[in-house]
Amino acid sequence: MTMARIIFHIDMDAFFAAIEELDNPALRGKPVVVGADPKGGRGRGVVSTANYEARKYGIRSAMPISEAYRRCPDAVFLPVRGERYHQVSRQIMSLLKEYTPLVEPVSIDEAYLDMTHSPKLFGPPEEVAREIKRRIRETTGGLTASVGVGPNKLVAKIASDLQKPDGLVIVPEDQVRQFLWPLPIGHLWGVGKRTEPVLEGMGIRTIGDLARYPQDELVRRFGSWGYQLWELAQGRDDRPVTPVWKAKSISQEKTFESDVDDPEVMDATILELADGVTRQLRDEGVQGRTITLKIRLEDFSTFTRSQSLEVPTDRFADISRIALELFHRFDRRGQKVRLLGVGMSNFERGMKQLTFLDQLGDRDDRVDRVIDLVRKKFGESAIRRAITTAGRRPKRRGGS
Ligand SMILES: [Mg+2]
Structure with a gap:
């Protein structure tokens, strides 16, 4: 019998903006947009992170700053302080490595952990997940993370996104289908703005629709990508958690x-x-x-x-x-x-x-x-x- 894996996906909430609020508590409760031109102009650059207040005005990452300004002129616009964000990121990543050597950073504020064989995982995964969230908060001085737990990367990643901010979603292996199938296909890996309408045109709106679609037809249409997509829709994903190994x-x-x-x-x-x-x-x-x-x-x-x-x-x-x-x-x-x-x-x-x-x-x-x-x-x-x-x-x- 092969043992089900236990994969955690840890994703910080509105990371850059949250750090700005941490360093300047006067910003709390105000819409904060990170990504402004450091010279003070508001015409150039794109939104790097908007806090949850700013998102209420429809401000999103990758939106031009001029557009964000138009939507909410009263927001606080701040330049990116990369040094500081990396410093906090290093704190968090080294904390995560206390739980397993199998930590794969995906970006500055996001990582997968393979906890299957972690000696830290004595009790149910939920306990360890709560402990990680609490320790991130303590170590950083108040930042929150959302955590998804599942039998593979796909499920863990989708789970971490569902209850943001400060979320915790755990999907046991035998509930993967119930969890995935009602979700819109946009949640799946590799289904973006361009492919979504194509799939919808085929009558596929949810991950469940895709899972029930004949696999050979998907392969005929999309090649190996169609094959992979169908596998993901079944909740199957055996990509390993691969730590970045820089030292030679x-x-x-x-x-x-x-x-x-x-x-x-x-x-x-x-x-x-x-x-x-x-x-x-x-x-x-x-x-x-x-x-x-x-x-x-x-x-x-x-x-x-x-x-x-x-x-x-x-x-x-x-x-x-x-x-x-x-x-x-x-x-x-x-x-x-x-x-x-x-x-x-x-x-x-x-x-x-x-x-x-x-x-x-x-x-x-x-x-x-x-x-x-x-x-x-x-x-x-x-x-x-x-x-x-x-x-x-x-x-x-x-x-x-
Ligand atoms: Mg994040």
């Missing part, structure tokens, strides 16, 4: 206080660095294929040695074994070692998800993950791998 590599290195000749010290250091890399991979929810060892000798000559794996990994056992092999094969010609580094690159996006203990396959994995969990709960010093400190004084972890 993760590495840790350590410069010794004095150059080292003792092979045991070097082995222990490599294990410690591999441990640090393993944990960083876990935190980011990625796996890598290529392991790199860096060595700087006492004369400052620097070498790297790499080995790639067939299958990406985030396991300590793999990373440490290969890093040690690379090191043992390296001929340092009698020189002492000044610096060691262990790195991982060649990341895989279709990663193995953070699974919980009972779903884990092999022992190495399980041990690594238990260690991660204990450290998260009780702090850094709670567990150190026995081997890294065996008979030695603890070393400081190298920076990355």
